[in-house]
Amino acid sequence: MRVVLQRVSKASVTVDGAVVGEIGAGLLLLVGIGQEDEEKDLAWMADKVAGLRIFEDGDGKMNLSVEDVGGAVLSVSQFTLYGDCRKGRRPNFMAAARPEQASDLYDRFNALLRAKGLTVATGTFGAMMEVSLVNDGPVTLILDSPA
Incomplete structure (x- = not known):
């Protein structure tokens, strides 16, 4: 499982001209599900995202999590995170999970965050989406599950 995480002051996702997901301060997650991902990867990633201390405390140090600051999460599925560009000029997406598997795991990941x-x-799984954000910092991290 791969997540590109951005600390944002606001973010939204639009499908066919309509906003389908929107948050104020918090985290924008671009979520990629790999073929080998399973429940333990989802749980690990949900714990990591919820507890990652990347928000500033009263002393200006990154010492608080999204849970600590009462921030929200905008989770957007993005299979292209598994694009392999090492050979040729067209990405190979063979490592990405098939849509039916990825959709289920993506939904379960979001449920773990809500829990x-x-x-x-969220965005709309499988749709062409437009993502807008104001990156706060900027802070952008790439997270890969241990598997």
Whole structure:
């Protein structure tokens, strides 16, 4: 499982001209599901995202998590995170999970985040989406599950 995480002051996702997910301060997650991903990867990633200390405390140090600051999460599925560009000029997406598997795992990942008490907005799985954000910092991290 691969997540590109961005600390944002606001973010939204639009499908066919309509906003389908929107948050204020919190985290934008671009979520890629790999062929080998399973429940343990989802749980690991949900724990990592919820507890990652990347928000500033009163002393200006990155010492608080999205849970600590009461931030929200905008989770957007993005299979292209598994694009392999090492050979040729066209990405190979063979490592990405098939849509039916990825959709189920993506939904379960978002449910795990909600179970932690986080407000989670989402895009529309498989749709062509436009993502808008104001990156706060900027802070952008790439997270890969241990498997």
